[in-house]
Amino acid sequence: MRNLLLLLLKNGVHFIFIGLQILCFYLIINFNNSQRDIYFNSSRLFVGKMNQEVTEINDYLKLKKITDSLSNENASLIQQLINVDTETARLGVDSNHVQYLVSPAKICSKTLNLRNNYFSICAGKRNNIQPNMGVISSYGVVGIIKNVSNNYATVLPLNNSLSRTSCTIKNKNYFGNLVWKSMNPMNMKLEGIPRHARIAVGDSIVTSGYSAIFPKNLSIGTISNFSFSDEGSGNYNIDVKMHYDLSSIENVFVINNTMKAEIDSLRNTLTNE
Amino acid sequence: MNKVVTINIIRFIVLVLLQSLVLRRITFDGGSFGFIHFIVYPIFILLLPFRTPREIVLVLAFIMGFCIDLFYESLGIHAATLVFTAYIRGIILKLMEPYGGYDNDKSPTLSNMGPAWFATYLGVLMAIHTFFYFSVEAFSFVFIFEIIMNTLFSFTVSFILLYLSQMIIRNRI
Numbered sequence: 387m388r389n390l391l392l393l394l395l396k397n398g399v400h401f402i403f404i405g406l407q408i409l410c411f412y413l414i415i416n417f418n419n420s421q422r423d424i425y426f427n428s429s430r431l432f433v434g435k436m437n438q439e440v441t442e443i444n445d446y447l448k449l450k451k452i453t454d455s456l457s458n459e460n461a462s463l464i465q466q467l468i469n470v471d472t473e474t475a476r477l478g479v480d481s482n483h484v485q486y487l488v489s490p491a492k493i494c495s496k497t498l499n500l501r502n503n504y505f506s507i508c509a510g511k512r513n514n515i516q517p518n519m520g521v522i523s524s525y526g527v528v529g530i531i532k533n534v535s536n537n538y539a540t541v542l543p544l545n546n547s548l549s550r551t552s553c554t555i556k557n558k559n560y561f562g563n564l565v566w567k568s569m570n571p572m573n574m575k576l577e578g579i580p581r582h583a584r585i586a587v588g589d590s591i592v593t594s595g596y597s598a599i600f601p602k603n604l605s606i607g608t609i610s611n612f613s614f615s616d617e618g619s620g621n622y623n624i625d626v627k628m629h630y631d632l633s634s635i636e637n638v639f640v641i642n643n644t645m646k647a648e649i650d651s652l653r654n655t656l657t658n659e
Numbered sequence: 660m661n662k663v664v665t666i667n668i669i670r671f672i673v674l675v676l677l678q679s680l681v682l683r684r685i686t687f688d689g690g691s692f693g694f695i696h697f698i699v700y701p702i703f704i705l706l707l708p709f710r711t712p713r714e715i716v717l718v719l720a721f722i723m724g725f726c727i728d729l730f731y732e733s734l735g736i737h738a739a740t741l742v743f744t745a746y747i748r749g750i751i752l753k754l755m756e757p758y759g760g761y762d763n764d765k766s767p768t769l770s771n772m773g774p775a776w777f778a779t780y781l782g783v784l785m786a787i788h789t790f791f792y793f794s795v796e797a798f799s800f801v802f803i804f805e806i807i808m809n810t811l812f813s814f815t816v817s818f819i820l821l822y823l824s825q826m827i828i829r830n831r832i
Contacts, residue, residue, distance in 0.1 A: 410724075
């Protein structure tokens with residue numbers, strides 16, 4: 387208290403000056419119309435600007451939450467969309483049965499320039515991810531889960547020479563395997579379409595649903611070029627242009643086919659006979 | 660002592676009346692001459708004796724500015740300007756203190772301090788005063804052109820007027 391008084395006494399001039407100036411500006415703003423208008427307009431501008439900045443910072447801080455909730459929402463929407471198409475739903479056998487469960491995940495690392503590329507996603511056993519589940523993005527197919535640890539999983543993506551994905555030409559019931567032979571992640575090849583099939587450049591390539599990994603009708607690309615193979619095989623040599631660039635994908639969805647075990651065991655009995 | 664107080668009271672009244680009844684009505688029309696305003700009342704603060712405490716100078720400045728504001732119907736503008744000038748006066752006096760210090764009984768007049776010192780003192784403070792006054796009047800630096808033109812013209816005429824008046828009215832106190 388004593389120090390405060392000393393400070394006031396020592397610097398009295400400055401305090402009186404500041405006090406008088408505040409009083410003067412109070413008078414100016416309260417008793418002069420044009421100055422008052424300018425003052426209120428400017429302060430409104432300033433406060434508005436400040437509020438806007440604070441809102442923007444808040445939005446930025448909320449961004450992670452928002453993306454998480456958005457990818458959850460996307461996952462549930464994709465799940466609904468996929469399951470509308472499944473046989474059980476179509477036949478009305480069990481309307482509450484959900485064949486494909488979709489859960490969101492993030493790609494945490496990937497290689498792109500190798501012959502055999504791998505992606506890894508930041509989700510593992512804790513998120514109920516098992517090997518041989520399908521991985522898709524909002525654009526289309528990404529790959530298949532290969533190995534799973536507690537918190538991570540590796541994905542065998544389309545741009546790996548080991549990747550085989552069962553595909554059909556949309557609305558024509560021929561099916562073949564989609565493989566990757568070039569080094570360009572946008573160009574794939576479709577093998578196993580017989581010569582008598584009537585195909586055209588621009589036909590859509592979608593998943594067949596036969597592998598029990600991916601549901602039917604997930605889009606992949608279009609036919610960009612086709613020719614007859616030289617070696618006298620009975621198949622076309624089809625170039626497929628992908629709709630999307632695998633190298634730019636960040637958010638993916640893992641598809642869990644709840645009936646896969648059943649389908650696989652049935653198939654196993656067939657091969658064992 | 661009493662004489663100084665009397666002279667300053669008379670100066671106060673004369674300057675307030677001169678500024679608000681006579682000089683306020685002198686305006687020029689047309690072109691750049693419209694920017695000319697005569698501002699003489701700050702000379703009251705400038706001529707206060709050296710020994711006047713700075714707090715008193717500030718309070719006197721506020722009272723005088725307030726009186727002029729009542730005539731100009733611009734409450735606070737002249738007061739704010741004159742208080743600012745009075746505050747700067749203390750700093751300028753400290754900066755311009757001659758070797759050996761001031762004679763505390765005297766005032767900073769032309770005849771006491773000499774033409775060079777007085778011209779600098781008057782010039783600096785009047786320039787600050789006019790610039791601050793027109794800035795506060797416009798209240799926004801959007802009008803920077805008007806502020807600068809008003810400052811240049813008004814400063815020039817007011818400076819000449821005040822310097823001449825000091826040459827005519829020789830005040831040795």
